Amino acid sequence: MEKLALSEQIEFRNVTKLYGQVIAVRSLSLTVGRGEFLTILGPSGSGKTTTLMLLAGFEAPTEGDIRIAGKSVASVPSYRRDQGVVFQSYALFPHLTVRRNLEFPLEMRGIRSAERAARAERILSRVHLDGLGDRMPSQLSGGQQQRVALARALIADPPILLLDEPLGALDRNLREQMQGEIKGLHKEFGITTVCVTHDQEEALTLSDRIVVMNAGRIEQTDTPEALYDRPVSRFVANFLGDANILDDPSFAVESDTPQPDGTVAMIRPERIRISAPGATKSADADQRQHVAGTVTDMIYAGPLRRYHVAVGDNDVVIREHVAAGRQIFQIGDTIQLDWLRSDIRFVTT
Incomplete structure (x- = not known):
């Protein structure tokens, strides 16, 4: 049996996903290193969101395998994968306070009430939401709701964090502010992070590496600087910034x-x-x-x-x-x- 390198935490092996006759992802092979921030970038219909849904366990591959820490998870349901997920829509429980939203994933893991409360206070402080634990999500701004969503994804110390267009609902100033916040949290927690976005600036700012996808395939994978300076195709050159x-x-x-x-x-x-x-x-x-x-x-x-x-x-x-x-x-x-x-x-x- 092939042994996964210790530095690699996530591996896609020739993964294909079909929706009827439509090929959403084609023979995708990709590895993500432990502690790496990898962004999947591409236009609508490129397969980037499907790739993230496959990793999260919300979709199953038609062909191929997905491995985490060397073990196949292709048939493992999402609730049994130890991952934090942040959606563009935040997906906060509207009927629960901020504190209860944060404690919910810990409660599902059987963690005691006192420990849940202590963790919630620590993570609220870390995302600069001290004193807002008793508010309802509807009483928060968009940026504050996004911080709560990030805090909820991180509170259980998952080894992998998945971000699905995390800043798409925010205005430009808030996006730039939250980019700095996400980058700081990634550096502090050291969590392997996979982010999906169509925003080129966001990808360049946040990522250790960027995967550019087009029509279900990977066009190019490299560091932000290398992708921008040395694109291999007209598609990558035009999609990642302006190109003459x-x-x-x-x-x-x-x-x-x-x-x-x-x-x-x-x-x-x-x-x-x-x-x-x-x-x-x-x-x-x-x-x-x-x-x-x-x-x-x-x-x-x-x-x-x-x-x-x-x-x-x-x-x-x-x-x-x-x-x-x-x-x-x-x-x-x-x-x-x-x-x-x-x-x-x-x-x-």
Whole structure:
């Protein structure tokens, strides 16, 4: 029998899930290390939520096996898997106080009343909800309800935490605040965490590794930095941030590396500099490709200014930080673009 490495806590082995004739997950193989924060990222219908439901035990695989700590759990029901789960809808019991919501999973495990109360107070303090134990969920804000849901998932010290679009119902400021809270809790508790989201920023902020899924398959798995900087396909490049795909055949892309067959050139918007024609060239000008273009759009977005520039048949997007004294270009302006040849990446089509 194959022995699972000690560092691996979760393993999917060639898992397929069918709903009638629809293939939701195709031959998925994936391992998650002990203590790792892994995010499954993808658009609607990519199979990411089905993958999480399979791990949680709410769905059973049609083919393949799922192992936790080396033991198959494919046929183990959800209530017998020692996992904490947080849903986008929070799933708090509306008729129970915050304290009773927290104590409920401990009561189901037969833990005594005094110990339940002590644990509830400790976890309330940890998620900054001191003094709110007697409130009903309806008396809390969305951010506070999400903290209660996290606390309830963590209170029984499960070895695995599953997060299903945990911040999708919150506004932007609360999402950013809760991202920091989740990251801090993961660091403190060291729980193996699997998160599902379609929010690229959330995935980049929280994760040790990201799995990008498309049409039930894994497109690429890597660290956030590697995925963003070195996407392997056009899909990953476009899904994880903005990407300039330079596929106009009449435009010659210069690169430090040869272009593999079946690929197109790609560069990220923040890697491109925009300047007026005839502007002084930088000290590394010999390492850069310089091209002329015409501004087709300019969008002000607070700290960033976003330009669209026509270069041949390519629509090139540039993002630059707004700063005092920086020249602002208008629609119709002829401008100069340049970028390091080493910043060009090649992705499959």
